Amino acid sequence: MNGFDHIGVVGAGAWGTALAQAAAKTGRRVTLWARESEVAEAINTARENTAFLPGARLDAAIQATPHLVELAECDVALVVTPAQHTRAVLGDLAPHLREGAPVVLCSKGIEQATLKLMTEVLAEVCPRTRAAVLSGPSFAIDVAKGLPTAVTLACADERAGRALMHALGSASFRPYYADDLIGAEIGGAVKNVLAIAAGVVEGRGLGRSAHAALIARGFAELTRLGVAMGAKRETLAGLCGLGDLVLTCSSPQSRNMSCGIALGRGEALADILAARNSVTEGVATAPAVVALAERHGVEMPICESVSRVVSGDAHVDAAIEELLARPFRDEHA
Ligand SMILES: NC(=O)c1ccc[n+]([C@@H]2O[C@H](COP(=O)([O-])OP(=O)(O)OC[C@H]3O[C@@H](n4cnc5c(N)ncnc54)[C@H](OP(=O)(O)O)[C@@H]3O)[C@@H](O)[C@H]2O)c1
Numbered sequence: 001m002n003g004f005d006h007i008g009v010v011g012a013g014a015w016g017t018a019l020a021q022a023a024a025k026t027g028r029r030v031t032l033w034a035r036e037s038e039v040a041e042a043i044n045t046a047r048e049n050t051a052f053l054p055g056a057r058l059d060a061a062i063q064a065t066p067h068l069v070e071l072a073e074c075d076v077a078l079v080v081t082p083a084q085h086t087r088a089v090l091g092d093l094a095p096h097l098r099e100g101a102p103v104v105l106c107s108k109g110i111e112q113a114t115l116k117l118m119t120e121v122l123a124e125v126c127p128r129t130r131a132a133v134l135s136g137p138s139f140a141i142d143v144a145k146g147l148p149t150a151v152t153l154a155c156a157d158e159r160a161g162r163a164l165m166h167a168l169g170s171a172s173f174r175p176y177y178a179d180d181l182i183g184a185e186i187g188g189a190v191k192n193v194l195a196i197a198a199g200v201v202e203g204r205g206l207g208r209s210a211h212a213a214l215i216a217r218g219f220a221e222l223t224r225l226g227v228a229m230g231a232k233r234e235t236l237a238g239l240c241g242l243g244d245l246v247l248t249c250s251s252p253q254s255r256n257m258s259c260g261i262a263l264g265r266g267e268a269l270a271d272i273l274a275a276r277n278s279v280t281e282g283v284a285t286a287p288a289v290v291a292l293a294e295r296h297g298v299e300m301p302i303c304e305s306v307s308r309v310v311s312g313d314a315h316v317d318a319a320i321e322e323l324l325a326r327p328f329r330d331e332h333a
């Protein structure tokens, strides 16, 4: 062991459970907080998270609990709650965190009410912690099954970041260290919005050429916003940006892409969301991305269209027509 012997995971949805499994596979002790006591109970007794990650047998080293106080002994906390609930959960977690403890933010979204990134929320709610961001192309079920996965692990404190990379990494779950937290956060948040658009392309039958164009022009939007907010281009072109954009825009198993597919087929957003017990982060993040783009003076027409569709301000067909009617321009402007 090289430190971080006891890992805390906050949030027992699909991703928190998969990360707990990845951490347990390194031989570490893992405490996993679930908001619902039945979820904690199922993990401890059946060794399966039947509600959020059915089909993955969980390691005996994972101890689930509905009590945040049980994370007080952990050397690091991985926070894996939906972005819109992260502030509230961090507020409850704050009294149980040690001064200087690393907190790895694993959610992919922007707080809609404040336009804050998860690192900004952490700085406000738990100011005496060290922030890291884990983000990249990774479906929870793939990680839980031990399929090969690579992610960005960003931390401004290089020593802590590299130590976390070694603590969480294994042959199949491979974190790559970076120092650019903003890049890691923007990549993960914006790709979810673009994946909804990619789903619409699929659901409306617009073809593979349109799909490829959407990814390339979407990546241009993601890069424009990231750079304007201080991210490095190479981070955005890495696992947490382009890598995750390609995965999420190409996989109907993505909640964001499948939401777009259903919208493209004419289903109503309320019905799509009501039929799932999982989070579709791009829906709440889309208006936040558009507001940040306005603040930073960058153009993000695809994200704007998604935002208008999910907010009920535009019909899918009108949004597509508007995008296709945009004036011709230089590719790299
Ligand atoms: N799934 C993936 O493959 C994946 C991969 C990478 C990143 N992520 C990111 O990880 C984050 C969590 O997603 P997920 O897939 O793990 O979630 P999920 O499986 O869709 O489950 C939803 C989670 O949200 C929790 N929740 C619901 N209402 C809540 C509230 N008011 N306060 C706190 N928690 C609440 C649920 O807990 P209870 O209902 O039990 O309270 C459950 O743990 C998201 O930001 C997502 O983008 C997911």
Ligand SMILES: O=P(O)(O)OC[C@H](O)CO
Binding pocket: 108, 136, 137, 138, 139, 140, 192, 195, 244, 247, 248, 253, 254, 255, 256, 257, 279, 280, 281
């Ligand atoms: O199912 P999604 O759309 O939330 O995507 C899951 C992960 O973020 C993919 O990297």
